[in-house]
Amino acid sequence: MELQLDDDHLVTRAKAGRLDAFEELVRRHRTTVYRVALRMLGDEGEAEDATQEAFVHASRGLAGFRSDARFSTWIHRIVTNRCLNLLRARRPAVPLPEVEVAAPPARAPERVVEVNWQLDDLKQAIDQLTPEQRAPLVLHDLEGHHYDEIAAMLDISVAAVKSRLHRARLGLLDAMRQWR
Amino acid sequence: MSAMEAASRPLSCGVDLVGLMWQVADGEPGDLAHQAGCQVCQAALVELRRLWVLVGELAAERVAAPDKIDRVTMQRIRRALFAAKVAEFFSGLLPRLGWALLTYSGFARGR
Numbered sequence A: 001m002e003l004q005l006d007d008d009h010l011v012t013r014a015k016a017g018r019l020d021a022f023e024e025l026v027r028r029h030r031t032t033v034y035r036v037a038l039r040m041l042g043d044e045g046e047a048e049d050a051t052q053e054a055f056v057h058a059s060r061g062l063a064g065f066r067s068d069a070r071f072s073t074w075i076h077r078i079v080t081n082r083c084l085n086l087l088r089a090r091r092p093a094v095p096l097p098e099v100e101v102a103a104p105p106a107r108a109p110e111r112v113v114e115v116n117w118q119l120d121d122l123k124q125a126i127d128q129l130t131p132e133q134r135a136p137l138v139l140h141d142l143e144g145h146h147y148d149e150i151a152a153m154l155d156i157s158v159a160a161v162k163s164r165l166h167r168a169r170l171g172l173l174d175a176m177r178q179w180r
Numbered sequence B: 001m002s003a004m005e006a007a008s009r010p011l012s013c014g015v016d017l018v019g020l021m022w023q024v025a026d027g028e029p030g031d032l033a034h035q036a037g038c039q040v041c042q043a044a045l046v047e048l049r050r051l052w053v054l055v056g057e058l059a060a061e062r063v064a065a066p067d068k069i070d071r072v073t074m075q076r077i078r079r080a081l082f083a084a085k086v087a088e089f090f091s092g093l094l095p096r097l098g099w100a101l102l103t104y105s106g107f108a109r110g111r
Helices: A007-015 A019-041 A044-064 A071-090 A111-128 A131-142 A147-154 A158-179 B003-008 B017-026 B032-037 B039-060 B068-110
Strands: none
Touching (some): A007 A019, A007 A044, A007 A071, A019 A131, A071 A131, A071 A147, A111 A131, A111 A158, A111 B039, A131 A147, A131 A158, A158 B017, A158 B039, B017 B039, B032 B039
């Protein structure tokens, strides 16, 4: 029977130079890291690049990773900051209003199709949030991280996380009102 | 005034939308007695719950990372490690080579 090592053991092995251990960490966390990047960037190609960059960055910085933190939190912190940098660099080129969602096309009657349309609208609304508002929304409401984890990831206070999250949620609510 | 600013103002019944949002999104306690008799709050709660169902759907949506991501990532890491080893090798070799050349030229001049 094959033993499943936990992340801490894999990190210890990877720190000792075992590349196969790091490869297993990549395999385990690629989906959530990619998902965070995709929700943050809204583009599959950019999300793939950001995911790769995050793991490459993690492999270089593994020696400095403190084992009292979870690897998943650490790698999410890296990918989130990578995405924030990309979004900030992108911002001057494509200035966006804070919340402005185009009217959706006519909806098909089936509920499933309607939900899909609404999800597309929601993704568009998330794309319209500022990077600073989007990060806590993705990390808390979509990925389920705790406020204190997000505060550590973004290097801000818990109060600031809540404030940004509140504004992000208001942005979504406002966008939803425009869908009708 | 932006629509977002409008959304952050108290409702016409005086209740702050912020509190209702935390109630729906994070399960924080709300003023249930007031909400039971307030149509404004009830309408806002319906709207917020509709949004939160959608957020939940998005959170649960299956997202698969491209299959090649592991392979490409590990290739990049291996290349970076190899480059670091080569750099380390040459950074150790060059001073030794320099020292050997200086020593040799000293000997050569001494002859």
